[in-house]
Amino acid sequence: MGSLPDQCCDIPPFKSNYTPVGKRITLDVEGKTPIEVYLTGPSDGIHAIIGLYDIFGMHSNTLQGADYLAKQCGYQVIVPDFFRGWSWDVDNIPPKEGRPYLNARIQERGSWDLVRPDLLEVIKYLQSDGKATLGAYGLCFGAKKIAQSAHLELFNAFVCAHPSFFQPQDADNISVPIALMPSDGEDKAVMDEFWARIQKKPFADKCYRENFHDMHHGFASARSNWDDPRLAQRARDAYNVMTKFFKERL
Structure with missing residues (x-):
């Protein structure tokens, strides 16, 4: 399963007064309590992106990133509260x-046993709303859920930013283009071996890697600080990479 990076256990998240611009709805999940999801961006169109958060859940910094991504790419972004x-x-x-x-x-x-039925319900909701192509991005903990969901073959593209719990063999199930954005906080040997395995895929030329080795683990999620000009710019840089990647692959 892998483990949390040291920085994930040592660096506290930034607190923010940001007010998300999207809305929250609840979806029924068979055999479980309903799940709340955060929706942001335009609801029309056939593309949607699911955001899988980090260990701090529906943190305002994470939702600020979702709002920014939705505005930049023009797609609906949905963040489930697993x-x-x-x-x-x-x-x-x-x-x-x-x-x-x-x-x-x-x-x-x-x-994964708990996340899987929730994720399938979110996908069912999006498909019923006319979404034909889906992307997903995972932040820290969420990146591992990306790897575990790959065998479902329901997504057209993945992005993994500063992953937690990653192992090189997580690459083996990836069957669609992926963008990898490691920070300084992850095990570089694991990131490199994961990427080496991706490079053996038949779609390797459609994959993308950008290192954010000048940033700490979690810089694009709860550990981002949008009030600090440099940290905010690097967080925007990460979401701009996502925007370009999803617009090319969805």
Whole structure:
């Protein structure tokens, strides 16, 4: 399964007063409590992008990124709350219970067995709304869910930014173009081996990698600081990469 990077356990998220511009709705999931999702961007059109958040859930910085992406690419972006209101406490980094507890807790609350039916329900909703091509981006924890969802073959393109829990073999199930955006906080050997495996795919020429080695883990999600000019620009740079990639691949 892999583990959380050191920086994910050490660097607290930035707090923000940002007010998201989208809306929230709930979707029924068979056998589970309904899931709330955040929708932003135009609802017309046939393209949509699902955003899979980090361990801090529906953090305002993460939703600010979703708003920015939707505005830049002109597609609807939907962020499901897989944790159902729970998320790791923003004031508990580094975790007082220790890293093994944080690692185990996130894997428990965000296991693939729990995320899978939610993700399928979100896709069902988007398809019923006329969305014919779907992309997905994963931030930290969400990037691992991207890798685990690949075998569903329901997406046209993936983006993984500063992944957590990654292993090189996660590349083996990827069957559509992917963009990889590692930061300074991930294991570079894992990132390089993952990318090397992607380069053996028949669609390798449609994949893209941009390193953000000048940035810390989580710089495009809860650990972004849109009030800091440099950090805000690098977060925008990351979403601009996503925009270009999705517009070319969806």
